[in-house]
Amino acid sequence: MTSTHSTPTAAAPTSTYRLQLSPGFTLEDAAGLVDHLDRLGVGALYLSPVLTAAPGSGHGYDVVDPTAVSPALGGDAARAALAAKARERGLGVVVDIVPNHMSVARPDANPWWWDVLEHGRASVYARCFDVDFDAGPVLVPVLADDGDGGAPALDDLRVVDGCLAYHDKRYPLAPGTYAPGDRVGDVHGRQHYRLVSWRRGDSELTYRRFFDVDGLAAVRVEEPGVFDATHAEILRWAELGQLDGLRVDHVDGLSDPGGYLRRLAGRFGGWVVVEKVLAPGESLPQSWPVAGTTGYDALREVCGLFVDPAGEAAFTALAREQGVEVDAQALDEGARRHAATVLLRAEVRRIAALLPPRAGDRADPDPEGAARRREEAVAELLCAFGVYRSYLPEGEADWAAAVDRARGRRPDLAPDLEDIDRLVRGDPSGEPARRIQQTSGMVVAMGTENTAFYRGTRFAALNEVGGDPSRFAVDPGEFHDGAARREASRPATMTTLSTHDTKRSEDVRARLAALSETPEAFAGAVRRWTGRCALPEPALNLLGWQTLVGAWPIGEDRLAEYLLKAAREARLGTSWTDRDADFEERVRSWPGRVLGDPALREEVASAVESVRGAGWSNSLGQKAVQLLGPGVPDVYQGTELWDLSLVDPDNRRPVDHRSRADMLARLEEGWLPPVDGTGAAKLHLVRTCLRLRRELRPAGYLPLTASGRAAGHAVAFARTSRGARHPDVVAVATRLPLGLAAGGGWADTVLALPAGPGEWTDRLTGRVLAPARTDGHTCAPLAELLGRYPVAVLVRR
Structure with missing residues (x-):
């Protein structure tokens, strides 16, 4: 792209496919996948950071030289060759950049x-x-x-x-x-x-x-000269026509995110999305010239759609009985306070030192106490934000709400908080205002995502980046409202289900969602299993059993490494900085003790088998609504088949692209795979949806309604392809499949399809529908439509 201006939908790809580059998977290796990804239907390659990173880096976020492509990844020649090959196939190139920080470890x-x-x-x-x-x-x-x-x-x-x-x-x-x-x-x-x-x-x-x-x-990209120095190489690629989009990492860490993005837009005319976690109901500042976020808001809505709200009571009761905290707000407050007063105390002290002393402080016989109160006031304010950070002056309402919340929690600090409030409102671009805002995001991320999510393990599927564990499920109405808002406000935003930062993959969450339909059975199993082989801390124990079922089959080493990381993040029995060797040894040995007990292993395997099929149904359902819904869908590497990965570095393991290529060749020959353990059915769905998006460029959003006794188990929407006069693309997915089966299946349930001329064909099966007419509407019987797969992709001919 050589344009010198940017619009929110500039050069938006039809979809992206995320590739995690490393010394073991280089730019040359990525170039070898271009033909395969083109056949899959991908719109753009989405690369992890490619600039020179710290020696031995496996992810690229620890950049040490922003002026050169990493030699360990193949250098600039390999990058240019990859871009040229992608361009030959009509694919775009999107690159992840890290403007907030550089590695100084070496x-x-x-x-x-x-x-x-x-x-x-x-x-x-x-x-x-x-x-x-x-x-x-x-x-x-x-x-x-x-x-x-x-x-x-x-x-x-x-x-x-x-x-x-x-x-x-x-x-x-x-x-x-x-x-x-x-x-x-x-x-x-x-x-x-x-x-x-x-x-x-x-x-x-x-x-x-x-x-x-x-x-x-941290890097001071707010300085024009620093921006130029750190972005010159990236912008050079754009000037050469070798870069179509950017994913901006950790935008909340910047001193002035809006100013940075406006400067970037003035130099780069391609598609830009920002890594930004939005609280439920929160929107990006309208002044940001970006297409949208990297999709955690969509992830929460899509995954929550497949969770059964009726399972909440049983999971809550189990957690309480096991000694696990279920008050999400209390967990959040405690974890954020620890982040602000311990982990980030250096940042809090630096902010407090910027605050002018209050009039009475000069005569205070305890000046150290006055300074301590200022630190406490700063920390309390940082813990009080309902969003990750405010963006003044646009986010003044979020700022005011945080000040009021902090004052309510600590009335004794009200005078100091009022002083901070006056100072910040009086100069929203001043250093105290900037530092408080960029630090609040750190407190929320470290407190909520990195600590509370590992302590409040009532139902782990909810504990995801951008998630809200206090909201057990998302009903279809809320899902449709969110999708409609996305289409109306930022139709080129990214959507996602799995990323390099998610706590567990989309398919693990899909299987856990199936557990929400059988909560009593799972709770009974956890009680039995815990009695035989418990982890040494209640929250970790409950997380351990959910993880074992969700990621099964999983080896001892992978599970042990995950549980050790979870325990250290939770900081309940051990931590990264104060490790308890005895506690960690008990955690490390737990997978071997469980998997080495034949009877216990068989019980776990049986529990997995009882929800495996429902998990597959949920996986296909959430993938269908993500891939065909509003936004630019991203497919994380390898997730076109079942992928049962956990948090990083587990989700950066090598992907077997060869087996995927072999399956893709069979699909191209007309194979209609069963829904089974191979995951070929998911690959079939991904290929179908991505190619459809590239072919038809659907837009708009129309929720569709089913009628009949199983109507609540269907979710569907219609979109309109480029140049069409009527909605002509429909996605249909099954919700809560275990409850559907227990209720006798679809029976007489039908789906009302959009009016208009032409026959409907299911792109997954090739079957032409013969819809019935009910009360003047064209309706499709769901028992027939979803007979082979729990999802359907309809196109009107």
């Missing part, structure tokens, strides 16, 4: 950070990073600390090859600060940085991070 790998450490404030790159130089030397929290403050680790420092060395890490020496024979401690003390205990990062760090990751330093 200073010698990041030339910009190396220069900052070497020259301090005088570095030509000093303005690129969000460093508080006024606070003194840059603190680098890397020293080992066994409760001794890290002091003994200073004895391990050496000067090696003109660098300060700490084990395998290297740090620069400022010019003129070392001469042979100098004591290493003295040399260290002359630098523009200080190596300190790793434990000091959360509370004393002098540079802003990505969340609480010390090795990822």
Whole structure:
């Protein structure tokens, strides 16, 4: 794209297919898939970050050099060749970019950070990073600390090859600060940085991070020169016609997201979506010149549609009985407070230091207490947002609601909160306002997603990025309303069901949704299984059994690694920073104990078998409504077959593209696969829907209504293809399949189809419908329409 302006729907692809690049799957490997993805019906390749990342990176989000394509991925020649091959097939190229931060874990790998450490404030790159130089030397929290403050680790420092060395890490020496024979401690003390205990990062760090990751330093892209330096290579690809779209990572972390996106739109005319979690009912700021989000809002609505609301009471009762907290709000508040006061205390202290002292503080006999109250007020406010962050001045209502909520929770801090409120409203573009806003998103993400979602394990299918565990299900009316709003407001937004960040794949959630139809049976099984082999903490125990059933079959190692990560994130029996070796050993051994017990293993397998078919039905249903609904649907790599992956890095495992290619060839020959363990039926559905989108470019949205005794088990909508006068594309899916079967099936239930001339054909089966007429409307009997597959893709000829 060479345009110099952007519109919200510029160059929107018909669909995207996400590829996770790594040294084991390079740009050249991606080029080898172009023909296959074209045959599948994909509209654009959607690549994980391709700029040079930290040595050994398996995901690319830890960029160390934004000016060059990663040599480990094949370099710029491989990128250009991939773009050329995609263009030959008519496919677009979308790239994930990371404007918020860079990796500094290996200073010698990041030339910009190396220069900052070497020259301090005088570095030509000093303005690129969000460093508080006024606070003194840059603190680098890397020293080992066994409760001794890290002091003994200073004895391990050496000067090696003109660098300060700490084990395998290297740090620069400022010019003129070392001469042979100098004591290493003295040399260290002359630098523009200080190596300190790793434990000091959360509370004393002098540079802003990505969340609480010390090795990822925030970049100041709000500075025009920094924007130019970090985006020059990306924009060069666009000028060459080799880039059609961008996915902007972690937009909430930026100082001024709207300003950044407007600057980006002025330089790039392609399709842009932002990684942004929206609270239910929240919309993107209208001033943002983007197509939309990366789709977590759609994920919540689509997946919730297949959860049975009648299962809520039994799951809640089980959680309470097992000792698992079920009050989502209380969980959220506690987890966010921990994030603000412990994990992100350095950021809170930096904000508090920007606040002018209150009039009475100068005469306060306890000035430290006054400073402490300011920190508490900042932390309380950060915990009080109903959304991830406000965007002032547009988001003033969200800001005001947060201030009121904080004041209600801590009346004793009301004067300090009122001062903050006046300061921020008086200068919404000032530094205190900017830092509070960008930090609130960090608090919500770390508190809610990374902690509370691992503590409130009542029903794990709800605990997803963008999810709301307090809302057990999404009814068809809410689903249709959300889809209609999406089509009306941002029709080119991305939609998704699985990403590299989701806690569990779409197919795991689909099987768990089936459990919501048989909650009493599952609860009884959990009670029996727990009595025989419990995990050492209630929330983890309940999560463990749901995970085992949802991801079955799963090996011991995969399950153990997932449960260890979940336990550390929850911070109930162990944590990333204070690991309990005995607790973790009990977690690590649990999969082996369960799977090594023949009777218990057989019981679990039987429970899985009872919901396996319903899970497949749910998987096909949610995929159909995502792929044919409003927005640009993304298919995460490998999920065109059943994929039972868990949170990263499990969801970045290699994909067997060869087996998928073999199945695709059979489908092209006319094979109509059964719904079975191979997942070929899902591939058939994905291929059918993606090719239909590319062929017909459907738009609009019309909810359709079934009638009959099983009407509540059907969800359907119609859309209109390009150039057509009447709706001529219909998606139909089955909801709550176990309840449908228990009620005797579809029986007399029919679906009213849109009026207009022509016959309807199911693209999945090739069957031409012979609809009946009821009360003047053309209706399709669902028993016939959904006889072979639990979904249908109808096109009017």
